[in-house]
Amino acid sequence: MSETMKQVVLARYCEGTPVPEDFRVEEKPLPEPREGQFRVAHAFNSVDPGTRSRLSGGDSYAAALPLGKAIDGFSVGTVDASANEAFPVGTKVFCAGGWKTHSIQTGKGFIGKLPDVPGIPLSLWIGVLGVPGLTAWFGLKRVGEFRKEMNVLVTSAAGPVGATAGQLAKAWGAARVVGVAGSDAKCDWLKDTAGFDAAINYKTAPDLAAALAEAMPGGVDLLFDNVGNAMVNRVLPMMNMGGRIVVSGQVADYNLAPEDTPGIRNTKPFITHRVRMEGLVVFDDAREFPEALDGMARMIADGQLKYAEERFEGLEAMPEAFCGLFHGENFGRRVVKVGAE
């Protein structure tokens, strides 16, 4: 075992769209677990657009990450040193590990043993079977109060949250599921592989409002939004009576100063159509994770839930993998292989 570990830290606060120079890779001595702790050797780390909200310094709503600190993220790996009986060496876990090769865990917070489901690739536990999939599940179910026969519109639909949300909605009996994505390849995947009823390339649609109206002639009962204010503003006039807007992510707005952020102006439907808009952070639903993970793992095993994944190699690739999320270049979940499986 190597005597050092690596981690990616915040080198300077991000201004606007993050660039790799905002980050720095550090090497440091491998920490030993103290009583009650254990050490996880990460196999895969995730990069998540929501992380951006903590990288601007002082006045963010989410607690700002201090300079020099390792970036937060989700990891899957194997316990390789332990002073905690519940997590002996060799245990496979998912955890809030961060952009590191190894992390010290206490067994509290966001940590868990991987369920024993055969045929599930390890990286999925920080993908469809991690925070993105859980966000889709609880966003639809708890926040969106999903019911059969709803018309569901999903934005950033080829991303790991959106793709899962659309497929869950379809599997649960949605009348129609339409996705918005940023390339023809993504739209083809949504229709041909993920079973969406229609998909719209927002970058090439000559008139996005018209394309949305054509793809969703019966209006929208549930908007599952991962994009932000401009998209919500555009879809609000299409909302049906009692419509629900699930604020799952705001990837287009994370990098913007408040004065540059698009405003939601079309708010009349909140009254006329009794629209409800609500956000979520999936950790609020932690007690129900096992049920959701079990449900989604079965769907994957049955071939009912498809996923796309992009792999990067090596911890040093994490800044690049993260920054690319804000250029729409990713296709599916981005994970970075940082150690042995």
Place this chain on the structure above:
Amino acid sequence: MSETMKQVVLARYCEGTPVPEDFRVEEKPLPEPREGQFRVAHAFNSVDPGTRSRLSGGDSYAAALPLGKAIDGFSVGTVDASANEAFPVGTKVFCAGGWKTHSIQTGKGFIGKLPDVPGIPLSLWIGVLGVPGLTAWFGLKRVGEFRKEMNVLVTSAAGPVGATAGQLAKAWGAARVVGVAGSDAKCDWLKDTAGFDAAINYKTAPDLAAALAEAMPGGVDLLFDNVGNAMVNRVLPMMNMGGRIVVSGQVADYNLAPEDTPGIRNTKPFITHRVRMEGLVVFDDAREFPEALDGMARMIADGQLKYAEERFEGLEAMPEAFCGLFHGENFGRRVVKVGAE
């Protein structure tokens, strides 16, 4: 009995802030009720800011009122001719009567006999005990999921909806109730008569954000908004975890074209603070009106629920009374006396 009635009709579509010239008073033969119908001689009609959303012609979300049609509104009066056994001559009722001296009713829709509560002035049944009070009740209770110890911020707080919402919140155990209003006289009334913990004159506060923060140091658990997007945008950063925004009215936005409407930009708290924003139209709660009306009538009888009312005289005064709502000149519920009590 006179052989004619009067009504106010829409003479032209409103552009921006309504002016009296948008309306026309007409006289026409008094209609006779047919089988199953009855006629109500209105004593009081209300003017409601929400009516504005139907007066712009074509592209409003609410069904647009055609030119030449009588304006909608609420009325209280007495049955003066009847071909409906359930509503004999002499019955006192509230109804969706409109800006008229008389209306024909069928007993269906928004109509009901006045509960027999002694000491309640007739006009209250279209005020605190009408749609405004009911909107406050169900906005807090159902949409806002009011709980004890909440910090409640009410905008347009001296209006009939806001004043009732604030007092109900206080009576139900809010930790703190703060109102925003447009004059020192209104603020004094809110504090001295209606029992608000604090009130802010938004027209004279040198820094409204600072004044709000000072008046509500513990943040806002429930924003009961009657004003619109600019106010929601301002208060969003003050929302506590799990905060609720009740979209009760949008009086500052009704007159604006979509491109001129302020945008809600500060949407990050939807995720970071799990904020929920939802609108209401109180008729959805019609089945529970009797319980709410009974509750509020008792509070009025006990002196626990205060109200302010401005009376205008004569049907011809309705356009002026309505248009003034958009200049913030009203203080409490505006009702127009159009016939005998």
